[in-house]
Amino acid sequence: MxxxxxxxxxxxxxxxxxxxxxxxxxxxxxHGEGVPGGEESYRKLLFEWAYPQVADWCRRQGRPYPPLTEEGEIAEQLPRTLKLRY
Structure with a gap:
C-alpha cells in the first residue's frame, strides 16, 4: 500500500x-486471442465477469448463458427479479 x-x-x-x-x-x-480454449472460453469468462448474478442464476437453472449484443448487453429477456450488473 x-x-x-x-x-x-x-x-x-x-x-x-x-x-x-x-x-x-x-x-x-x-475476441479471446490468447485465452486458453479460444473464443468460446473468452465469451464465457466475459459473461461471468460482466454479469455474475445472471451467470449464477443460469448455472442454478441449468441453462446456457444468454447471448450478448455487440455493446455487451444481454440480448434476451430475463426475469425482472434477477439483479443485473451494468
Whole structure:
C-alpha cells in the first residue's frame, strides 16, 4: 500500500501509454486471442465477469448463458427479479 497519489497517477499513465502503443500496433486482443480454449472460453469468462448474478442464476437453472449484443448487453429477456450488473 502506498500513501501517495503520485504513484497511482504514474501507474495509470504508464498503463494507458502501454495500451495506446499496443492498440496502434494492432496487438490488443478483442475476441479471446490468447485465452486458453479460444473464443468460446473468452465469451464465457466475459459473461461471468460482466454479469455474475445472471451467470449464477443460469448455472442454478441449468441453462446456457444468454447471448450478448455487440455493446455487451444481454440480448434476451430475463426475469425482472434477477439483479443485473451494468
Amino acid at each position: 502506498v500513501q501517495s497519489l503520485n504513484v497511482s497517477v504514474a501507474a495509470a499513465t504508464l498503463l494507458f501509454e502501454a495500451l495506446r502503443q499496443r492498440e496502434q500496433a494492432g496487438l490488443v486482443p478483442s
